[in-house]
Ligand SMILES: CC(C)[C@H](C(=O)O)[C@@H](O)C(=O)O
């Protein structure tokens with residue numbers, strides 16, 4: 189069996205499972221974000237009275253936090269009431285940030301556990317050896333009522349990463365390159381596993397970015413075999429109680445693909461599809477109106493460290509704005525403590541409260557028609573960050589910081605190497 193199959197079998201209380209089988213599993217972490225008040229409505233419609241395991245449930249205020257409209261404020265208010273009535277102590281209020289980052293910050297995504305959130309990028313938690321997947325309101329309400337949910341055991345595609353990343357090239361470039369190559373429908377309801385020597389070199393932050401964007405391939409979940417980096421990351425958070433499963437030698441992958449990351453240069457997903465990926469150099473010189481560093485893909489401490497290094501002591505271009513949105517309150521505080529925010533503010537950045545912000549085009553940094561945004565986030569569909577006629581280029585934090593500096597799409601390697 190694959191490690192994921194062993195995990196699902198254990199949570200279903202059976203010895204063996206196989207791809208395609210439907211299993212009913214105990215869920216360890218169930219998250220509801222603020223765009224999904226429908227979950228509470230479904231809970232009531234389905235006859236729910238008491239939440240079965242309130243301590244396993246988290247409610248996140250992230251897609252519009254703090255609220256920009258009265259309707260949003262009413263939703264938050266109703267969520268607070270529901271949490272109070274049901275004894276849900278883990279209400280992640282407007283000071284917390286993007287659900288996925290908050291889960292990681294709190295050490296709740298861990299090997300061998302099932303993390304289900306009303307959000308497609310829950311695949312990210314596979315970077316820590318968890319089974320993370322996104323669901324809709326009815327499924328989440330089912331978990332609220334029963335503590336369990338059904339899953340179809342996915343087939344697994346193994347992506348082996350060899351070679352070494354060149355300076356100025358990052359995990360984000362790797363996942364963009366893979367998306368461009370395999371295309372957005374390649375992984376529909378599959379698990380995407382990353383393995384190989386290049387992965388060993390990658391930090392947890394980079395692994396999270398890789399797994400996060402498997403959603404853009406349609407993946408149900410993703411997986412990275414926990415190793416010393418995983419253990420050390422969790423240990424630093426005081427988390428030691430988890431189970432690491434390993435894949436049997438004779439497990440049959442649905443597909444095995446290898447990429448030499450040393451062959452990959454800076455990439456962009458050009459408008460308006462995540463798999464419209466090209467070498468960044470093909471777009472060199474395109475004017476950038478807004479650079480956006482944030483989201484559950486590209487708003488972590490390491491991303492701001494990279495951006496601050498490039499921009500420290502410089503100023504962003506005259507006709508370009510730089511919006512910085514650390515993915516969580518914890519990331520914000522750590523960035524402040526390390527001086528990254530100061531460096532970026534000195535360089536002319538605008539700091540927004542932690543949350544989804546302009547990544548989903550609801551508030552805090554929307555773009556106008558014909559404006560170009562370069563973003564560290566994960567989706568560039570028309571209208572995703574504001575006007576339907578806006579143009580979004582997805583790239584690494586280094587490429588995005590470099591674009592803010594020069595006002596145009598620019599190869600970050602010239603700036604990273606010059607440090
Ligand atoms: C709103 C939410 C359900 C959605 C998702 O599922 O991913 C959002 O976070 C996004 O990134 O588009």
Ligand code: SF4
Pocket residue numbers: 251286287307309483484485543544547548565566
């Ligand atoms: S930061 Fe963006 S991608 Fe991540 S959960 Fe929020 S809206 Fe979705």
